[in-house]
Amino acid sequence: MRTVNKKVCLLGDFAVGKTSLVRRFVYDLFDEKYISTIGVKVSRKTLAVPMEDGVIVELTMMLWDLAGSEDFSQMRGSYMRGASGAILVCDLTRPETLLNLNGYLADLQRISPGALVIVVANKNDSPEQQLRLCQVEEGAARLGAPCYVTSARTGENVEEMFRYLSRALAESSTGIAQ
Amino acid sequence: MSTENPVIRSENDSGRETQKRPVGVSVNGPNTFQPGSLARRTGSEHGANHRATSPGAEPQETDAALSTLQQILFGTDRDRIQVLVEDVDSLRHRIDDKEAFALAIAPVLGDAIRRQIHESRNEVIDALYPIIGQLVVRAVTEAMRDLARSIDERIQAATNFQRISWRLRSQITGVPIGELALRSGMYFSVEEIYLIHRESGLLLWHATANQNERSADSDLVGAMLTAIREFAEQVLGGGGEDLHHIRFGNRELIMEFARHSYVGVLLNGVVPEKFRWQLHQRIFAFEDRVRPYLQNYSGEALPLSEAASREFRSFLSIGAEFTQ
Numbered sequence: 001m002r003t004v005n006k007k008v009c010l011l012g013d014f015a016v017g018k019t020s021l022v023r024r025f026v027y028d029l030f031d032e033k034y035i036s037t038i039g040v041k042v043s044r045k046t047l048a049v050p051m052e053d054g055v056i057v058e059l060t061m062m063l064w065d066l067a068g069s070e071d072f073s074q075m076r077g078s079y080m081r082g083a084s085g086a087i088l089v090c091d092l093t094r095p096e097t098l099l100n101l102n103g104y105l106a107d108l109q110r111i112s113p114g115a116l117v118i119v120v121a122n123k124n125d126s127p128e129q130q131l132r133l134c135q136v137e138e139g140a141a142r143l144g145a146p147c148y149v150t151s152a153r154t155g156e157n158v159e160e161m162f163r164y165l166s167r168a169l170a171e172s173s174t175g176i177a178q
Numbered sequence: 179m180s181t182e183n184p185v186i187r188s189e190n191d192s193g194r195e196t197q198k199r200p201v202g203v204s205v206n207g208p209n210t211f212q213p214g215s216l217a218r219r220t221g222s223e224h225g226a227n228h229r230a231t232s233p234g235a236e237p238q239e240t241d242a243a244l245s246t247l248q249q250i251l252f253g254t255d256r257d258r259i260q261v262l263v264e265d266v267d268s269l270r271h272r273i274d275d276k277e278a279f280a281l282a283i284a285p286v287l288g289d290a291i292r293r294q295i296h297e298s299r300n301e302v303i304d305a306l307y308p309i310i311g312q313l314v315v316r317a318v319t320e321a322m323r324d325l326a327r328s329i330d331e332r333i334q335a336a337t338n339f340q341r342i343s344w345r346l347r348s349q350i351t352g353v354p355i356g357e358l359a360l361r362s363g364m365y366f367s368v369e370e371i372y373l374i375h376r377e378s379g380l381l382l383w384h385a386t387a388n389q390n391e392r393s394a395d396s397d398l399v400g401a402m403l404t405a406i407r408e409f410a411e412q413v414l415g416g417g418g419e420d421l422h423h424i425r426f427g428n429r430e431l432i433m434e435f436a437r438h439s440y441v442g443v444l445l446n447g448v449v450p451e452k453f454r455w456q457l458h459q460r461i462f463a464f465e466d467r468v469r470p471y472l473q474n475y476s477g478e479a480l481p482l483s484e485a486a487s488r489e490f491r492s493f494l495s496i497g498a499e500f501t502q
Contacts, residue, residue: 004476005380005397006380042398043398044398044401062379062397064401064405074412075408078408078411079408082376082379173478
């Protein structure tokens with residue numbers, strides 16, 4: 001078994017559900033005060049990822065949940081350094097949050113060019129959705145990233161999305177092409 | 179209003195006129211009436227009076243009427259007096275019980291002192307100065323005596339080589355030999371060491387002095403430390419400066435940086451001067467060993483642990499070395 005640690009950033013506008021996604025996926029000890037004080041909350045999740053060659057990679061994802069508010073826009077760049085992956089989160093009830101992902105991706109590619117990216121359209125449980133699936137898919141394709149439609153409230157696709165990312169990260173660390 | 183006592187005139191059994199005072203009114207006037215003596219006095223007087231005025235009435239009825247009158251006239255006062263007696267008893271009991279008394283007055287006393295300090299600070303200082311001043315002088319004198327004793331003991335216990343070393347350092351630096359001896363005796367210990375990838379904040383290696391104490395969140399600590407460092411750099415820095423230490427009470431976290439990694443050492447006590455320099459040297463020595471691996475770090479920390487351990491583990495017992 002190999003042990004690998006990766007830094008993953010969660011990016012997206014304020015209140016799109018980044019923290020809820022992490023909370024749904026991880027049960028951790030650190031509380032919310034980190035977000036309000038320095039603009040980031042770090043959580044950890046370890047998964048065993050079986051590879052095609054039979055080797056099991058124990059992948060620890062250090063999930064950096066970056067505050068989406070404007071107050072921390074300057075800090076965000078610093079926190080993106082050294083990221084191996086990023087989850088770009090938008091809100092299905094607010095179309096502008098999908099458009100704003102362009103900015104986050106541009107920053108990420110400038111600071112951590114090799115980072116794997118995944119687009120997540122959250123709040124699929126909401127009756128007030130204003131984005132259609134095809135719009136999300138088109139947006140994600142424009143960003144060159146796979147996309148998942150999730151609901152942090154119901155847990156829909158959350159585990160699947162993180163498992164996909166962990167597998168991609170594990171493969172990238174062994175040099176297997178995506 | 180007349181100052182004379184009102185008088186009821188009647189005749190006794192022998193037909194002789196007698197003077198009767200109303201119930202509850204003493205010869206000295208109503209204000210000097212003693213309730214305790216009421217029953218005795220009114221009983222005898224009333225008996226004579228009753229026989230004189232109402233020869234056919236039953237004595238029991240008269241007593242009941244008198245009792246009712248007593249109740250009407252003095253009932254409220256009697257109840258109040260009873261409450262007062264109980265209060266006085268309770269107070270007497272609390273005063274006699276020193277602990278209960280202290281407990282009762284403590285909050286009031288505290289408030290009173292606070293108020294007095296707030297309103298008349300200078301007067302309070304003037305009043306307390308003779309006492310406090312003496313206490314401070316005594317404490318400082320005692321501390322100085324302990325200090326002198328400690329220095330003397332260290333010098334006496336030192337080997338010849340150490341004494342020569344201190345003497346030389348004293349001559350070179352101008353620091354008195356006693357101060358050098360004292361400095362060498364100050365408490366210092368390394369509790370934990372975090373070796374962290376500078377860019378990502380991923381933990382490369384971690385060691386703790388207390389092997390029994392499991393530090394499960396060391397990778398979270400490493401990441402948060404990196405976040406705090408980045409935050410400080412953004413907010414306070416600007417000139418490429420790094421956050422080099424965080425102090426909390428007697429504990430301090432010292433950080434030294436190389437190109438791709440940095441080391442954070444959590445320690446307790448007074449940090450010796452040369453410790454920081456040693457840490458600086460070790461982090462660069464570590465990077466020299468593993469530079470190619472760190473340049474393209476993929477998140478696998480295991481291959482680094484041997485090099486990290488070689489450079490940093492000895493710091494966990496280095497406190498003793500510094501206190502020699």
